[in-house]
Amino acid sequence: MTSRLPISPQVFAIFSALVAEKIGFHYDAADRELLGDKLSARALDAGFDSLLDYYYFLRYDPGGAAEMDALIDGLVVGETYFFRELAQLELAVSEFVAPRVAAGGRPRIWSAACSSGEEPFTLAMLLAERGLLDKVEIIASDISVRALSRAQAGVLGPRSLRSNAPPPPFAERWLQVTPDRVVVSAELRRAIDWRRINLLDASQVASLGQLDVVICRNVLIYFHDNTARWVVKNLSGALSAGGILLVGVSESLFRLGTALACEERGGVFLYRNAEP
Ligand SMILES: C[S@@+](CC[C@H](N)C(=O)[O-])C[C@H]1O[C@@H](n2cnc3c(N)ncnc32)[C@H](O)[C@@H]1O
Incomplete structure (x- = not known):
């Protein structure tokens, strides 16, 4: 054979x-x-x-x-795990999402290449812990049908908890962990709007409308520079005024060039769209 x-x-x-x-x-x-x-x-x-x-x-x-x-x-490479690069997500929640909710808004957040969902689930836990989960809209997308169906089922393998740091104490409220699997609470699964979106497709990205926080981590590295530039342009175009884009800690937009302003806050780098 x-x-x-x-x-x-x-x-x-x-x-x-x-x-x-x-x-x-x-x-x-x-x-x-x-x-x-x-x-x-x-x-x-x-x-x-x-x-x-x-x-x-x-x-x-x-x-x-x-x-x-x-x-x-x-x-595709679906490498991901819960609580990955957690400081970025905490910063997005405390400095961008919480103030917008306090001001009466309903922030829209997009996890743009979410693989099997550990990233948006982590974000949803952080929001739930602050009582913000039902005050925001969370969209999570990927190109992989298989990864998305695992995310939607909310049943993941033990490697989804392979972060170097121990899980934060609140994890046990949302994750049911046994030796062979991790089951995500139905409340978190329901709170996320799962979509299949190809980041190369400008019309699919535009169909999401304006977003306050876009999280696109650990995927630009797989693209050729010209493709990565195109994707960043599409994502930037989807940001609301003052909205932020987070990329992976080992990724940078400097090489690609961007109209977004790079800011550093407590060791976390983010890219921000100008206010009018
Ligand atoms: C390494 S994972 C990153 C997952 C998560 N963002 C994280 O940082 O843990 C990269 C994901 O990008 C997705 N991906 C690759 N090319 C894509 C494309 N053109 N459009 C949308 N998603 C894509 C893959 O399917 C994969 O799930």
Whole structure:
């Protein structure tokens, strides 16, 4: 039985262009075998014995779109965990969300590449602990259908709690932890509006309307600079006046350039849209 399909430089070139077009991931020539392995696994599962045939199917067959979704699930990196880079989320809640609620607003918050949901669930816990959960709107999205269905079910593996720091004391009110799984409380799951959104698609992003806090962490690193610039432009366009964008602690917008102002607060970096 074939366990891996060969990938010629030409087939690699058309596949890397397809993947860049669909999800923005950039594969260099040096990644040919890596991409070949991922494509092979999916193509063989789908019953193909040639990557070129698989490519034609994805591009031109009516069933290609559903298979593309399955391929995307196999290509994305869903690495995430509860309480990751917690200081950023705490700052967003205490300095941006809470004051807006106090002023009578109903802030809108978007976790823009939420994977299996640990990030928006962490945010929802912080809000609930301050009595703010029903005073905000939380949208959480990802491109991966598989990741989103895990998030919506709220049943995650023990690795979702692999943060270096111990979970904050309030975690036990919201998470039911057993040796083999972590179950998120129904109240948190219900509080989040789950969507499938491709960050490359400007019209999907614009369909969310204006947002006060956009959290887009640990995904820009997978994009080529031009794609990352495009995504940041789309996200910036979705921010309300004075709204903020949070990116991962190892990501920076300086290299890409942005009209947003970079601010530092207590060691946390954020990007803020100008007030009128
Ligand atoms: C490493 S996870 C980050 C999860 C979370 N934000 C965190 O920091 O823990 C990256 C996520 O980005 C998603 N992603 C990749 N490309 C995307 C795209 N073009 N549009 C939307 N989501 C995308 C992946 O499916 C994956 O779930």
